[in-house]
Amino acid sequence: MPRILIIDDEKAIRNTLKEILEFESYTVDQAEDGPAGLDLLIQQKYDVVLCDIKMPKMDGLEVLSRAQTIAPDSAFIMVSAHGNIETAVEATKKGAYDFLTKPPDLNRLLVTVRNALDRTKLVSETKTLKKKIGKTSEMVGDSAALNAVRKAIEKVAPTDARVLITGPNGAGKEMVARQLHELSARANGPLVEVNCAAIPSELIESELFGHEKGSFTSAVxxxxxxxxxxxxxxLFLDEIGDMSLSAQAKVLRALQENKITRVGGEKEISVNVRVLAATNKNLLQEIAERNFREDLYHRLSVILIQVPALNERREDIPALIDKFLKDIAADYGNKPKKVAPDALKYLQALDWRGNIRELRNVVERLVIMSDDTISAADAKAFAGK
Known part of the structure; x- marks a missing residue:
């Protein structure tokens, strides 16, 4: 449940805001001044902080500045009865999410809090994703096929060109997208991934473009x-080939105009996004069968990067197995196991239809089921081939 902190020297204001927010099912704490608020921020994680500007002992702007170190992920909404443009600008420069004047309009307050919560959630998701990226985005191997992909990434990443990444399931298309982001000028911005195949067609537009309250039955x-x-x-659109035609039309418009409209809304919202897309389908065939828009294909495929199947880069399998052994050992808190040469030769010769994803699963199974050294007999027994 979202947790909100109210910092205000006026008890009546604190109690009123607390009552309103608790009615919306938020958990709310209060502090009567800046130092007390900072103490609570040290002790407890808050998603949103409503902070008065004019307070004794310490004004709200100083609280905001100090909170950037103590609680950098908390979204601050500054509140003041003496609001003016200069104060609002200064608060924003110091890191405030928004600025409200007293007494705050109820609807504006609730909308601002909800949007701030969305921002806090996004920051958290982005940090989690970046941690995953740091662990998994290394491209392992030195085959000619993989080096060709690396070379393409190095050339394309610094630009804002859209990239269509193709290749079979499990080959590492997501990793290519992450490297394109990491090596771009947008690396400090968010990398947001959407699996188009995992979202029902009736929900994909809401997922991509958002929605307004009341735009459909469950839009509360x-x-x-x-x-x-x-x-x-x-924005990484994974499995783009599974997107509905109606959603494709809206994505095309967003790419053409750099603007989107939320479902149920009328206001156009400008967005500054680099779009990467991936698919395991033959989109030219999908176009011929009228399952995919040709104009969208040409918008997405400014650059094409084909990720090779693992069977096309077998010389990379030993390095991949070594990496997986180390990663799995770190996850389990154990020492990495070794692989006997004949076991490695056996694994290298198998047909890896599931590509890198399948190889990792097999290595984890072997780690669990074998002794300190994985033998050829272990590989034959547990590789599942």
């Missing part, structure tokens, strides 16, 4: 879509 509150979440960064 406003939602920010993935395009807005990725503003200033990269």
């Amino acid at each position: 509150k406003q939602r920010i879509g993935k395009f807005e979440q990725a503003d200033g960064g990269t």
Whole structure:
């Protein structure tokens, strides 16, 4: 449940805000001044902080500045009865999410809090994703096929060109997208991933573009879509070939105009997003069968990167197995196991239809089922071939 902190020297204001927010099912704490608020921020994680500007002992702007170190992920909404443009600008420069004047309009307050919560969630998701990226985005191997992909990434990443990444399932298309983002000028911005195949067709537009409260039966509150979440960064549309035709039309418009409209909304929202897409399908065949828009294909495929199947780069299998052994040992808190040469030769010769994803699963199974050294007999017994 979202947790909110109210910092205000006026008890009546604190109690009123607390009552309103608790009615919306938020957990709310209070502090009567800046130092007390900072103490609570040290002790407890808050998603949103409503902070008065004019307070004794320490004004709200100083609280905001100090909170950037103590609680950098908390979204600050500054509140003041003496609001003016200069104060609002200064608060924003110091890192405030928004600025409200007293007494705050109820609807504006609730919408601002909801949007701030969405922002806090996005920051958390982005940090989690970046941690995953740091662990998994290394491209392992030195085959000619893989080096060709690396070379393409190095050339394309610094640009804002859209990239269509193709290749079989499990070959590492997501890793290519992550490297394109990491090596781009947008690396400090968010990388937002959407698996188009995992989202029902009736929900994909809401997922991508967001929706307004009441736009459909289950839309109980406003939602920010993935395009807005990725503003200033990269949007990765995985399995783009499974996107519905109606959603394709809206994505095409967003790419043409750099603007989106939320479901149920009328306002156009400008977005600054680099779009990367991936698919395991033959999109030219999908176009011929009228399952995919040709104009969208040409918008997405400014650059094409084909990720090779693992069977096309067998010389990389020993290095991949070594990496997986180390990663799995780190996850389990054990020492990495060794692989006997004949076991390695056996694994290298197998047909890896599931590609790198299948190889990792097999290595984890072997780690669990074998002794300190994985033998050829272990590989034959547990590789599942």
